[in-house]
Amino acid sequence: MVSIKDVARHAGVAISTVSKVLNNYPNVSEETKIKVNKAVDELNFVPNSVAAALSSKKAGRVALFVNLNVQTQAIDEIDMQYIQGAITKAMELNLDVITLFFSMFKDRTSEELTRYLQSQSITGIIIYGLSKEDKILHKLIDEQKFKCVVVDAPIVNENTSSIWIDNRKAQYDVAKKTVEENNCRRILYIQGKKNGYVTEERLQGMEDLVKEMGLTMLVRKGEFSELQARNITMRYGKNKDVVICASDLMAIGAMKALTEMDIFRPVCGFDGIVLMGYVGKQMNTVRQDFAGISAKAMEELHYLMDGAPGRNVTMPYTLVRMKYMDIIC
Amino acid sequence: MVSIKDVARHAGVAISTVSKVLNNYPNVSEETKIKVNKAVDELNFVPNSVAAALSSKKAGRVALFVNLNVQTQAIDEIDMQYIQGAITKAMELNLDVITLFFSMFKDRTSEELTRYLQSQSITGIIIYGLSKEDKILHKLIDEQKFKCVVVDAPIVNENTSSIWIDNRKAQYDVAKKTVEENNCRRILYIQGKKNGYVTEERLQGMEDLVKEMGLTMLVRKGEFSELQARNITMRYGKNKDVVICASDLMAIGAMKALTEMDIFRPVCGFDGIVLMGYVGKQMNTVRQDFAGISAKAMEELHYLMDGAPGRNVTMPYTLVRMKYMDIIC
DNA sequence: TTGTAGGCGTTATCAT
DNA sequence: ATGATAACGCCTACAA
Numbered sequence: 305m306v307s308i309k310d311v312a313r314h315a316g317v318a319i320s321t322v323s324k325v326l327n328n329y330p331n332v333s334e335e336t337k338i339k340v341n342k343a344v345d346e347l348n349f350v351p352n353s354v355a356a357a358l359s360s361k362k363a364g365r366v367a368l369f370v371n372l373n374v375q376t377q378a379i380d381e382i383d384m385q386y387i388q389g390a391i392t393k394a395m396e397l398n399l400d401v402i403t404l405f406f407s408m409f410k411d412r413t414s415e416e417l418t419r420y421l422q423s424q425s426i427t428g429i430i431i432y433g434l435s436k437e438d439k440i441l442h443k444l445i446d447e448q449k450f451k452c453v454v455v456d457a458p459i460v461n462e463n464t465s466s467i468w469i470d471n472r473k474a475q476y477d478v479a480k481k482t483v484e485e486n487n488c489r490r491i492l493y494i495q496g497k498k499n500g501y502v503t504e505e506r507l508q509g510m511e512d513l514v515k516e517m518g519l520t521m522l523v524r525k526g527e528f529s530e531l532q533a534r535n536i537t538m539r540y541g542k543n544k545d546v547v548i549c550a551s552d553l554m555a556i557g558a559m560k561a562l563t564e565m566d567i568f569r570p571v572c573g574f575d576g577i578v579l580m581g582y583v584g585k586q587m588n589t590v591r592q593d594f595a596g597i598s599a600k601a602m603e604e605l606h607y608l609m610d611g612a613p614g615r616n617v618t619m620p621y622t623l624v625r626m627k628y629m630d631i632i633c
Numbered sequence: 634m635v636s637i638k639d640v641a642r643h644a645g646v647a648i649s650t651v652s653k654v655l656n657n658y659p660n661v662s663e664e665t666k667i668k669v670n671k672a673v674d675e676l677n678f679v680p681n682s683v684a685a686a687l688s689s690k691k692a693g694r695v696a697l698f699v700n701l702n703v704q705t706q707a708i709d710e711i712d713m714q715y716i717q718g719a720i721t722k723a724m725e726l727n728l729d730v731i732t733l734f735f736s737m738f739k740d741r742t743s744e745e746l747t748r749y750l751q752s753q754s755i756t757g758i759i760i761y762g763l764s765k766e767d768k769i770l771h772k773l774i775d776e777q778k779f780k781c782v783v784v785d786a787p788i789v790n791e792n793t794s795s796i797w798i799d800n801r802k803a804q805y806d807v808a809k810k811t812v813e814e815n816n817c818r819r820i821l822y823i824q825g826k827k828n829g830y831v832t833e834e835r836l837q838g839m840e841d842l843v844k845e846m847g848l849t850m851l852v853r854k855g856e857f858s859e860l861q862a863r864n865i866t867m868r869y870g871k872n873k874d875v876v877i878c879a880s881d882l883m884a885i886g887a888m889k890a891l892t893e894m895d896i897f898r899p900v901c902g903f904d905g906i907v908l909m910g911y912v913g914k915q916m917n918t919v920r921q922d923f924a925g926i927s928a929k930a931m932e933e934l935h936y937l938m939d940g941a942p943g944r945n946v947t948m949p950y951t952l953v954r955m956k957y958m959d960i961i962c
Numbered sequence: 963t964t965g966t967a968g969g970c971g972t973t974a975t976c977a978t
Numbered sequence: 979a980t981g982a983t984a985a986c987g988c989c990t991a992c993a994a
Contacts, residue, residue, distance in 0.1 A: 320973080320980075323974085352972070354972090355687050377907045384701070401732070407721075425682060561959065578707045579911060680987085681987050683988095689988080754970095973984105978981075
């Protein structure tokens with residue numbers, strides 16, 4: 305393996321000089337820069353990121369925390385895109401990435417988690433799908449020992465940025481579209497996880513709409529569960545004009561229930577997962593670019609690791625109507 | 634951060650002694666073992682894996698190569714389970730993992746890839762979904778610079794193990810079941826990727842069956858594409874008694890086509906993805922435990938990194954019939 | 963059985 | 979502007 309030492313020898317300079325060139329330090333003459341870069345090319349030198357991480361705390365190693373839903377593999381699509389977006393962007397930015405799952409630290413303390421991350425020389429983390437109940441991760445964020453980007457939760461401090469779409473407006477938009485298209489007045493709204501951050505935002509969006517249009521709304525907690533959405537729809541769907549769900553999976557559950565009850569009610573979802581194309585009926589939904597959001601999160605983390613302060617980032621979304629022939633390939 | 638030096642001081646021994654205890658070297662007295670372990674506990678010491686990787690080539694860092702299908706997000710489920718199974722097992726085994734995608738090295742040479750891996754101190758890799766066309770990865774395997782486990786491809790050498798299910802028998806089994814249940818004689822078989830390893834195995838299984846039962850079979854290449862399976866079924870399905878597909882996604886495409894053609898033909902798939910439960914009709918399919926296979930692959934890699942020779946590993950499968958109420962939750 | 967010391971490939975602090 | 983040199987935390991001959 306060719307090391308910085310070989311490059312130094314080949315270029316006829318000191319190791320430290322090579323390091324300076326590699327890391328864009330000032331105070332290096334144009335001339336030696338060229339010499340060094342030439343040597344790097346000729347020897348096909350690739351810096352050892354492990355050594356860099358060991359030697360410097362600022363050499364970036366990043367951990368992804370994914371809240372994998374083991375029961376509902378139908379939405380793995382979202383996590384996969386998160387992972388793919390983050391890793392691809394990290395490669396561009398020359399950051400090392402390790403992927404972790406919430407479930408791996410279920411019974412650990414935040415101290416143990418901190419030690420684990422430090423043992424991996426990790427300085428930045430991205431958290432996907434945090435809920436208020438994830439005490440350990442909240443503590444980790446509060447302690448600010450790591451730079452952090454939280455996807456889909458509004459947490460910001462000096463070392464923590466938040467990134468998500470405008471869930472309130474998105475829910476409002478997709479619901480309004482569905483309601484207007486079908487001339488509805490009585491809404492059944494099935495919301496998400498009790499302590500989820502997006503859950504509250506989306507509910508607000510619904511309340512905005514109800515107020516603005518003078519509608520009535522029954523709200524039920526679906527916990528992002530297809531089965532619960534199904535049951536709720538069976539129970540309350542008949543006397544409503546429309547079923548609006550805070551996730552696609554719940555929308556699918558609701559739609560299937562309605563089909564079995566042999567009544568028609570418009571249904572709309574949220575997220576734009578591919579599965580929506582398979583259920584037969586077309587539904588309005590909000591499409592999020594999960595890979596793009598995740599790539600942006602990685603960029604944001606990069607800023608943070610460079611010393612930038614935490615902040616809020618809002619990403620765009622689109623309204624779509626998903627049908628089979630659009631998603632097949 | 635508490636280091637091995639702190640532990641040594643706390644236990645009143647030399648650093649190297651601590652290291653020996655940590656790595657289960659022989660020639661350490663029971664007494665000092667206890668002393669050291671006590672110090673480790675009291676200080677909450679967690680070894681820095683980055684430093685270990687730097688100093689020792691055998692300290693295991695592992696790369697996962699995932700062949701992400703960007704077009705068909707419907708099967709992200711499989712890759713997600715691969716990743717989850719591998720990473721979870723790696724944590725148990727104290728191996729570091731980084732995740733990479735085929736697409737990241739599309740335009741790179743195998744030398745570049747090798748250098749990249751070396752720059753990450755990676756000594757073992759797991760490859761998911763290799764096809765014969767992936768020249769770069771084949772070269773990587775041939776060069777044997779890394780320990781390697783290949784999932785779903787029959788490649789074995791001194792440093793490479795292969796792991797998959799018995800695709801030939803599985804295809805035979807699921808097809809036979811479907812054929813017998815419906816008393817079919819004329820088969821339309823839609824196979825997978827032209828140069829895929831499983832493709833050939835599965836075709837053999839079909840040929841075994843055709844020969845044994847004296848059936849007729851038309852074989853068409855579906856490239857694991859739902860759309861192609863759909864088109865093939867539209868074209869050839871009418872004159873056949875059954876459509877047997879080498880993947881679930883193709884089975885879904887075939888089934889949807891038949892529904893649109895308003896004719897009934899039994900269809901069977903392969904893999905057991907959750908999506909199968911959403912398409913309305915029940916279908917026979919082969920269920921693979923992707924997470925389990927991947928965990929096993931990680932174990933196998935661990936053996937290899939410990940000096941064991943490469944070999945073939947065969948995993949079990951089951952035949953299932955997937956319907957909506959089974960997969961919903 | 964235990965300890966000493968050199969090395970893994972970088973980065974960063976000093977002199978020069 | 980450049981070059982020694984000491985970390986970074988751990989592993990591993992080799993010596994004791």
